[in-house]
Amino acid sequence: SSAIYGLIKVGDEILSAQLHYSRDIKLHTFSEIMASKRKICDEGIVIMDKASLVFSSPIHDVVRAFVEGILSMGFLSIEDSKMIVESVEVPKTPEFAPKMTMHTLSPIIVSTAVDEKNRMKKWYLMPDDPRWYVNLEKNLKQKYRKVYGKDVHGHVRINVIHCKAKLYKIKGTPVRGAHMRFEISADPELIRLGYEAGFGEKCAQGFGCVDVV
Incomplete structure (x- = not known):
């Protein structure tokens, strides 16, 4: 989560601080890193192919800050590893039913x-x-x-x-x-x-x- 907040901070430092220090319910989420080819070893998970991450929030400013941050940085930093960003895509919103x-x-x-x-x-x-x-x-x-x-x-x-x-x-x-x-x-x-x-x-x-x- 620190990597995500880091990207939001790059996109909007004031918004990042509000999110980080607020004790209220946070209104964003993100997926695990998804890769078709990966290997689990003692040091952690080794990604052997392209990977993807889903970030989502109902708050437009949060999504905007995240996207601006990741486009500005060009990579996602997780501990000692860096994942180079090739593209950012906005998926089609599903039709929600009862x-x-x-x-x-x-x-x-x-x-x-x-x-x-x-x-x-x-x-x-x-x-x-x-x-x-x-x-x-x-x-x-x-x-x-x-x-x-x-x-x-x-x-x-x-x-x-x-x-x-x-x-x-x-x-x-x-x-x-x-x-x-x-x-x-x-x-x-x-x-x-x-x-x-x-x-x-x-x-x-x-x-x-x-x-x-």
Whole structure:
């Protein structure tokens, strides 16, 4: 996520600072780096061919800053490696309907707070727990309220078709999410927001990015 914020900073330094230091819900997401040929080794992942990254936000200024930043820099820096940017493309926006099928480009994270020895601890949920669906819907509606300044009515119904859990570490802290394929039934504008801002938590750290099947 530091690489993404670095590019946004190049495009718009003031906006980058507002995003970075705000404790409010972040309204952007990005995918994992996708490559057809890659090799996993002890040092990490070696990309052996061209790769792509999806960045998305319902906020035009955020997208503008990211695009201006990556075009200005000409590369994406990840730790000690640099990926040269060959092109930036704007995909065609899907037609959003009351029921759609999606798959993740980065894992979806959903959590809840549990009391453990008089201390509140974050517990990561999977779709086999009913709280996963409740908290995912709550998070999505909070994002909608943040963007549009109003509530959206109706329920969000999700049918998980396939799910694979993944464990990550963010600044040394274990984080559990899941790659999945799922059907979602909801207000089309709410589905659109999930598509643009990401589903679930920690989207600005590279989680919850999806595409339409």
